[in-house]
Amino acid sequence: MRSHTCGELGSQHVGQMVELCGWAQNVRVLSDTLVFVKLRDAYGSVQLLTEHRRMPGFAEQKRQLELLSTDTLISVKGKVAMRPGDTAKGKSSTRDIEILVERVQILNQAKPLPFNPHVKANMPNEEVRLAHRYLDLRRPELQRNIRVRSKATMAIRQFMDDHGFVDIETPLLFKSTPEGAREFLVPTRASPGACYALPQSPQQFKQILMAAGFDRYYQIARCFRDEDLRADRQPEFTQVDMEMSFVTKEDIQQVMERLIQHVWSTVKNIQIDAPFRRMSFAEATRRFGSDKPDTRFGLEIVQIPQLSSETNIVAEALLITGGANIFSAKELTPFLELLRSNWGATGLTNITLLSRWLTNNGSSAGQEPTDRLKEILALLSAKSGDLLFVSERLSHITPANTTLGRLRTLAAKLLQEKGELIIPEDRFEFLWIEDFPLFTCEADSLQSQLSATHHPFTAPVSEDLPLLYSDPAKVRGQHYDLVLNGVELGGGSMRVHDPDVQQYIFEKVLHLSPRVRDSFSHLVAALGHGCPPHGGIALGLDRLIAVLTNSLSLRDVIAFPKSADGRDLFMHSPASASTARLENYGLQVCKNLPISTKEHK
Template identity: 40%
Template structure:
């Protein structure tokens, strides 16, 4: 029998039609002379009725059915006597006179239904069952829709789709490389690409002025809810552009994606914040602007107060900043304030000072350190009113930003301040070109080594790298960075200055990036671009908690696949063929022995 329809598309207009359906048994109910089967495919569920009066043979076979059997049925669509308003096909049912069991199923280790409460590890081990759930099918189909919209948009804008190598040269781009040994070049290794960065720049040198690619990237780094060792990137590059050109076309692309997938049309242009303003107002370079809770700078007010924690921070060129938790006095207890104090400690803060404003007056362990005038000035600056809780962190500026930036997110969740179905886009611009790594004692690129400094800051590369600003821009959505890009360096002498500022000698730069530097000798156009994390973007569009929900076969937090059991050991003869010898640490040996 050839399938005529998907289960989930049947409606009133199909009543009286003879149909052939194929799918999985979701549920069976045997009422004696009637058997009802909910048949599921990718489009939804249709109720199938087996009646002894219609076909005794089909009825007898239907009695053997269990959940997740794969079957095909043929019958006539009829109007249901008892309408089910909870599903789209709830007005019809199929009276089947033919049934074929294509394949049987053992009892599944997880329930194939959206309200299944199986843990994530079990879901990932039996991912093929997990992916049968309607909500997972919807998410991955929406992901497919997003990529389709992106491709259509970029093609219409004149971008050309390219593929760049998966086996390439190891280059220091920020994260650890995944290395692949070469059999035909013993002792040498390829690297899986952290991004197509160098190749897309070379494509600009090649004269293809509008490039895009939806591609896999690989980074051997610690994982979290919105990060995977292999991820998918929407990669875009353009020649003869300035930041505004890149931002404008990508704003329109994102607006198109949201309009066609969610029916939401974001207002254009997106708001812009400089890096400095984002940090001072929100404590983050990827702020969630759906709610207030902005940071307030207090150094001038508290510099001469009697609270040593504040005065010491100011005297050591640190910061004292606070957040007004408006109206939180009735919702956050003293015990919960103490928990928030422990929370900020995980971001390097030594603790959390606080003032509760109640009908009885000021309640705070630090109030005694302030004169009346100082307290009045503090409350005025913080716009404190009865019912508010004022919280403060005093430390190095970065610690203050990290602590209060995370605290505002934590409190927003606790106080239910985050609106549903609101999508706040934001460009963050004017990033520092470098950041100082205290562990290595040197500057590292804030984005990557090919980001162009602002024209007026080029001379700072040799004299004061920390003051140089980048022609860089990140696109933020609801507190998540979904994309980042920059105008690239296109002049060889500027690229050499950049490498020197990063601690690369000319010889080392030639060794690592020689093919790019060589290409730059032959007429390189000014160019720039952006890369979006497709997984993260789809995560936000679907309202998922982490990107593993929108990747068909994701890895766990230790970068393993529970379904395929990758990574795995390989045979000695394979290692020998690759000229590779494995040396295990004592900890790994002990762990494997225990397993």
């Protein structure tokens, strides 16, 4: 139907007769004898020049062209010619040429568009755009994002294939687990209430594959999570999933580092240095108040002498040099709001905004700082005009992000907006966070019940193994997160491969019920029949592409995303299933249950 795409044409085609297909835009009737049209396809756009001398039946064609609605699909035949010198704009070679049209044919007349995806100024809100996703996807930004996604995905596959990884598809009709509250269920006709579940990750399958003797597995895998509807997260997402046998943590990290280098080089033509920096969870928490710190800037948190007399307390301070002069009183509102909303947060006992003391040479409204405060100010070399935040938190509970960690991120954002902090766009600080505690004390547990920090299959750090039997809360896990510029790209771990250790963790550390333990029995059996030492990692592909394309929302890197509350606004999904459809599965809508009052655990 076409001899060329619009985007490939240039001065080298001058004089050739070409046939093109594309969307008509910007019809400009210059005179009774001359009409300009912009013709666009997936690869670029060219100018069409339709003139009465070249076209048989020009009058009729002109009438058609005048009525052409935006994005009507046309096919044209014409000769490539140079554009007059003064209109050529250089660079893109399609701008050097125009098509002297001899025939125009309408392939599909467009009805008036709900919105014009080519006019940035008039873009409707996201809800409207999602409801007409096929138009939204015509926007150059989304065209680029989806193509970058394809390119990056192929680069990943190429790398994994070149390195001997076997691409293995694992089931999406998985097993519903007794405690899998965030799993989607898929009813079956096997018996009423019998369900598959959609997997949150291929974790179990990839471990089983190691037991099966595939020692390098990868998959770009779809995963599912029945999130809280207010969570603004996609219920389905994609991860780059891999697992290796006969390796150490360092082997896996090295493969990942090379993969990242390959992707950045292929997609962005940027060389990334490796090995990446390593940081323990304890250090990340202490210095940055986060398990995914953005290390592109300082603003580090400093440990200070305790203010209160309580035990198990960590006191910390965040100093923004000159901050009190940078931000007006009104501009401090976001900080105060963050403080207010975190006041009662887990582990937070006391936090004070001390800026007023500092704006006025160490005193505020005539009040003198206490000796304790003076000591802190001296320790931090804080001076008049600085902004200082102090926090105390329980030391034995280690939240992923402390209040000061959040304040630090907020401060960086606001300082950037004010031009006081400059972070170059092409600065990529990759970082491994390691040595997480293997188990976390459940905050609301009276018996200090432990739960797995990541998942119950993570192996202990070898030298901590004896602690598993004496003081499991002190055991570090062989888990590692890959962090980039404050974003968690993924995480992985070495897994338990000894069936007895795995059973001990299930039974004696996590105190799983026999029913839950039973649901993992196939995995323990596989470990017990010669499963090699193994480990792996999963990267969030959507997040990775968002980083590569500088997209703010994951919805901008997914072709057909769900809205923030999990709806497909274009297809109108989810939709109510008929009584008959549900009965097919032996199910019916609850008769007496006021579902709206039930809270999802």
